[in-house]
Amino acid sequence: MNLDLVQRLRENGIQPSAQRLAVADYVLTTEEHPSAEKVLERVHARVPMLSRATVYNTLNLFVAKGLLKQLVLAEGRVVFDPRLEPHHHFIDESTGVIEDIPWGALKVSGVAGLEGYDIRDTMVVMRGRKLGGPRKPGRVTGKTRPR
Amino acid sequence: MNLDLVQRLRENGIQPSAQRLAVADYVLTTEEHPSAEKVLERVHARVPMLSRATVYNTLNLFVAKGLLKQLVLAEGRVVFDPRLEPHHHFIDESTGVIEDIPWGALKVSGVAGLEGYDIRDTMVVMRGRKLGGPRKPGRVTGKTRPR
DNA sequence: GTCGACTTTTAGATTATGTCTAGACCCGGA
DNA sequence: TCCGGGTCTAGACATAATCTAAAAGTCGAC
Numbered sequence: 288m289n290l291d292l293v294q295r296l297r298e299n300g301i302q303p304s305a306q307r308l309a310v311a312d313y314v315l316t317t318e319e320h321p322s323a324e325k326v327l328e329r330v331h332a333r334v335p336m337l338s339r340a341t342v343y344n345t346l347n348l349f350v351a352k353g354l355l356k357q358l359v360l361a362e363g364r365v366v367f368d369p370r371l372e373p374h375h376h377f378i379d380e381s382t383g384v385i386e387d388i389p390w391g392a393l394k395v396s397g398v399a400g401l402e403g404y405d406i407r408d409t410m411v412v413m414r415g416r417k418l419g420g421p422r423k424p425g426r427v428t429g430k431t432r433p434r
Numbered sequence: 435m436n437l438d439l440v441q442r443l444r445e446n447g448i449q450p451s452a453q454r455l456a457v458a459d460y461v462l463t464t465e466e467h468p469s470a471e472k473v474l475e476r477v478h479a480r481v482p483m484l485s486r487a488t489v490y491n492t493l494n495l496f497v498a499k500g501l502l503k504q505l506v507l508a509e510g511r512v513v514f515d516p517r518l519e520p521h522h523h524f525i526d527e528s529t530g531v532i533e534d535i536p537w538g539a540l541k542v543s544g545v546a547g548l549e550g551y552d553i554r555d556t557m558v559v560m561r562g563r564k565l566g567g568p569r570k571p572g573r574v575t576g577k578t579r580p581r
Numbered sequence: 582g583t584c585g586a587c588t589t590t591t592a593g594a595t596t597a598t599g600t601c602t603a604g605a606c607c608c609g610g611a
Numbered sequence: 612t613c614c615g616g617g618t619c620t621a622g623a624c625a626t627a628a629t630c631t632a633a634a635a636g637t638c639g640a641c
Contacts, residue, residue: 304589304636324627338591343628360506364627377551393544395558401539404524407562411542415554451607451618471598485620490599511598 299352309334310345315354320366320385360385360412375411388413446499456481457492462501467513467532507532507559522558535560 296303327342349355375388474489496502522535
């Protein structure tokens with residue numbers, strides 16, 4: 288459990304608490320793009336008496352305070368991303384895994400030329416398949432909607 | 435009710451029916467980006483005995499047959515878009531309205547340089563605010579999550 | 582240390598969205 | 612007319628997310 292976390296929450300105007308730290312410890316460091324239910328599942332494994340409402344409250348609080356970004360990209364679910372700097376996303380259509388693509392890897396031109404819009408955020412969303420062998424194993428994020 | 439619709443459904447391997455035509459008549463011509471519930475509401479106004487399941491089945495059928503695109507962009511909702519050609523999207527953060535941006539208005543470079551990905555679809559998603567007066571009034575699509 | 586105001590957390594109810602199911606309906610062909 | 616496949620329906624079910632009211636915790640003043 289990272290001690291800096293307490294500091295980080297305080298800096299963002301969030302009163303630390305055991306529950307919030309437990310959520311922060313997972314969600315602020317993960318490379319997965321977890322949904323709220325995923326966060327609940329993970330954190331619940333370590334802090335079993337933590338309720339669903341607390342997880343949702345905490346995640347929404349983090350988003351409001353700017354510690355997390357909320358993304359609406361994946362299979363109809365809201366997911367969270369602790370990488371605050373702008374970046375792009377790749378979504379694997381067969382697995383649902385969301386991967387971050389560095390901002391510098393792509394270039395978007397023409398945004399400034401759009402008249403009548405005040406653009407605050409731009410991102411490229413790509414869909415397709417990951418090729419070749421598993422370069423970065425264990426990067427499993429999304430389930431393919433088990434049903 | 436557009437007569438070409440029957441033809442269009444047949445061409446895509448869909449057996450026309452009164453219900454499907456009613457859904458198609460709205461969803462294939464709208465410039466809104468309606469959610470399933472929105473479609474239900476609209477079509478229900480004209481064909482009151484149409485059930486929720488039929489609307490969902492029909493929309494999913496249209497997506498499977500390539501008549502509609504399913505977008506996952508807006509406030510946690512899946513919305514549908516009859517514009518099949520590639521294009522970008524602008525989302526007004528204050529109203530939730532989704533607007534189409536022509537493909538040619540922006541240029542994305544660097545996609546081909548990504549190694550290890552088989553990219554099948556690329557789109558730029560921009561968020562911000564619409565400036566100036568209402569140039570195209572009545573373009574209301576998303577509600578601002580009334581609560 | 583104790584008090585009281587305030588914040589946080591909790592379990593469970595509630596709402597919203599989407600899917601499934603079982604049976605009714607419709608229509609064309611034998 | 613009867614059969615069979617595809618379609619439609621109402622309502623049950625499943626899941627995600629939020630709300631509520633009350634309990635528990637925190638912290639400064641005394």
